[in-house]
Amino acid sequence: MRIIVSIKQVPDTTEVRVDPETNTLIREGVESIINPFDMYAIEEAVRLKEKHGAETIVITMGPPQAESALREALALGIDKAIHITDRAFAGSDTWATSYILAQAVKKIGEYDLIICGKQASDGDTAQVGPGMAAHLDLPQIAYVKKIEEISQEKKMIVAERLVEDGFETLKAPLPCLITVVKEINEPRLPSLRGKMRAKKAEIVKWNKDAIGVEEDKIGLRGSPTQVVKIFTPPQKKGGEIWQGEPEELGARLAKELKKYL
Amino acid sequence: MLNYELTEEQKEIRELCRRLAEEKIKPYSQEWDEANKMPDEVLKIFAQSDLFSLCIPEEYGGMGGGLLDLCIATEEISRIDGGVAASYAASFLGMFPILLFGTEEQKKKYLPRLAAGESIAAFGLTEPEAGSDAAAVKTTARKDGKFYILNGTKHFITNGGVADIYTIIAVTDKKRGPRGMSAFIVEKGTEGFEFGKKEDKMGIRASATRELIFNEARVPDENLLGGREGTGFIVTMKTFDQSRPGVAAQAVGIAQGALEMATKYAHQREQFGRKISSFQGIQWMLADMAAKIEAARALVYAAARMVDRGEKNSGPASAAAKLFASDTAMEVATQAVQIFGGYGYMKEYGIEKFMRDAKITQIYEGTNQIQKEIIALDLIKRYTK
Structure with missing residues (x-):
């Protein structure tokens, strides 16, 4: 079995502070980490490898510093890392990003399963995983909380996915893409051997030519989403507390509410 | 640092x-x-992160590093919890005799299991009447065909009941005194080997401390450590030379954790309209604590490096490191509670635990009075020839 895990490097939001003057994030000195939801994706891939035997590959699209996220994934037990990096990718929205990642997956060739975290902690769109499945024309199961069964021989996966009022059990053919939620496992810490191995490991680098993308589908030009404005929602004003007799307060409330009718 | x-x-x-x-x-x-109670789940996490493979040569499945590696790991764990660190370090205390004195077969059989964290070890020396006086051991081992029959009781054994592999010191020839003591590898589940009283301790409560009872316990003779009788006393002394920097590192970690908590608290607690960290009285306490911790750390690392280089006379350095670091831990933890004031005396704030945990480092693996004796005897030997 071959499993591909797609991850993203994000700023550690637990350490991000907001500049009270400009209302923008203070990015300086903020550590970059693997998107927390992707940690569950990595852990699930490593567990599947331990249980069924598999080759695990981690991919990420990002600037040169994203290499450290790949090294951490290797320290956690992933076998191989591919860094998809090119200045031309800058400004890609979720559509362009999922296209680029899908092209990279095509270059990898054969695979059985792609695992993504349910969403990134910075953008919070939850679109890139499902977008990749669309570009690759793959079945997808989003918000997976448990893999019940996976079989390379039978070429199928059975998984439980979270929905608003419970969960669904779905069966899909392989290859398939799943996105995972935090209920699926408890990610481990890296091992010492893993860390030492990851330090020395060679990381494959692919640019736009290597994965053969069409220029007008990547970067700002290939991104249909336009960010018009980013703003902090206005703070809600505190409520009022009225005190008095129930009859009196009821009448006052009715009068107040009528103003809004 | x-x-x-x-x-x-x-x-x-x-x-x-x-x-x-x-x-x-x-x-x-x-x-x-x-x-x-000792948390099993943490030991599994240690194993998964390869932390039991420190100090064990690569040929036996370890990482191949030295004692300083173990000291760093123990220090960092102790910075948060001295009790968990005790469980961790005590497994190495049980492992060292096998590494230092085991036959090739014994090393091949036991070290890979320990390196992988599949098995935990413990060291059994202390008895109700044999503590500082290590040669007063009463547990006996008598040869019976292909077996040794062990009888006696060990107490205050860290990892007792939890460990799978025990290195036990017992008397094989009473007439020969300390030279009549031998070391045995005893596996959990051995017929006649049982566990007694669980201790309810002042500190390091996240570690198990229990009595070991040998009642006609049948240990195969291939488990006589090193394949020779009479090495028990030297095994004990050499093991402690190796393990004492680890206890000292535990003390440094406890002190460091207490210092960090006290500093944070002093910078948030206000009295007389200002942060108490702005008072010189508090600043001087914190500064003394920090300076002593750094001195202790330097001494511990230097002692560990002496052991790693295989220097002959590392015993007194190990003893000095254990003595100084544990006294520092006790002093620093007590001062940290003082800085917390009334809150420090309450369990809810978590600092009193450091004071309770620190105390054992002055007592176990040789009381500090025994450490002073080791240092003094070495001085007398060196300067009075």
Whole structure:
């Protein structure tokens, strides 16, 4: 079995502070980490490898510093890392990003399963995983909380996915893409051997030519989403507390509410 | 912290252990302390992160590093929880005799299991009447065909009941005194080997301390450590030379944790309209604590490096490190409670635990009075020839 895990490097939001003057994030000195939801994706891939035997590959699209996220994934037990990096990718929205990642997956060739975290902690769109499945024309199961069964021989996966009022059990053919939620496992810490191995490991680098993308589908030009404005929602004003007799307060409330009718 | 010129690997060990302690130990530390129970799940996490493979040569499945690696790991774990660190370090105390004195077969059989963390070890020397006087051991081992038959009771054994592999010191020839003591590898489940009273301790409560009872316990003769009788006393002394820097590192970690908590508290607690960290009285306390911890750390690392280089006379250095670091831990933890004032005396704030945990480092693996004796005897030997 071959499993591909797609991850993203994000700023550690637990350490991000907001500049009270400009209302923008203070990015300086903020550590970059693997998107927390992707940690569950990595852990699930490593567990599947331990249980069924598999080759695990981690991919990420990002600037040169994203290499450290790949090294951490290797320290956690992933076998191989591919860094998809090119200045031309800058400004890609979720559509362009999922296209680029899908092209990279095509270059990898054969695979059985792609695992993504349910969403990134910075953008919070939850679109890139499902977008990749669309570009690759793959079945997808989003918000997976448990893999019940996976079989390379039978070429199928059975998984439980979270929905608003419970969960669904779905069966899909392989290859398939799943996105995972935090209920699926408890990610481990890296091992010492893993860390030492990851330090020395060679990381494959692919640019736009290597994965053969069409220029007008990547970067700002290939991104249909336009960010018009980013703003902090206005703070809600505190409520009022009225005190008095129930009859009196009821009448006052009715009068107040009528103003809004 | 001073620059100790640590290797890349040692820096990785420190970073990993710090993260492990912060994420996997700190949230539960108080609960385990109250429960007086060793948390199995943490030992599994240590194993998964390869932390039991430190100090064990690569040919036996270990990482191949030295004692300093273990000291760094123990220090970082102790910075959060001295009790969990005791369980961890005590497994190495049980492992060292096999590493130092085991036959090739014994090393091949036991070290890979320990390196992988599949098995935990413990060291059994102390008895109700044999503590500082290590040669007063009463547990006996008599030869019976292909077996040794062990009889006696060991107490205050860290990892007792939890460990799978025990290195036990017993008398094989009473007439020969200390030279009549031998060491045995005894596996859990051996016929006639049982566990007694579980101790309810002042501190390091996240570690198991229990009595070991040998009642006609049948140990195969191939488990006589090193294949020779009469090495028990030297095994004990050499093992402690190796393990004492680890206890000293535990003390440094406890002191460091207490200092950090006290500093943070002093900077948030206000009295007389200002932060108490702005008072010179508090600043001087913190400064003394920090300086002593750094001196202790430097001494511990230097002693560990002496052991790693195989220097002959590392015993007195190990003893000095254990003496100074444990006294520092006790002093620093007590001062930390003082800085917390009334809040420090309350369990809820978590600092009193450091004071309780620190105390044992002055007592176990040789009381500090025994350490002073080791240092003094070495001085007399060296300067009065």
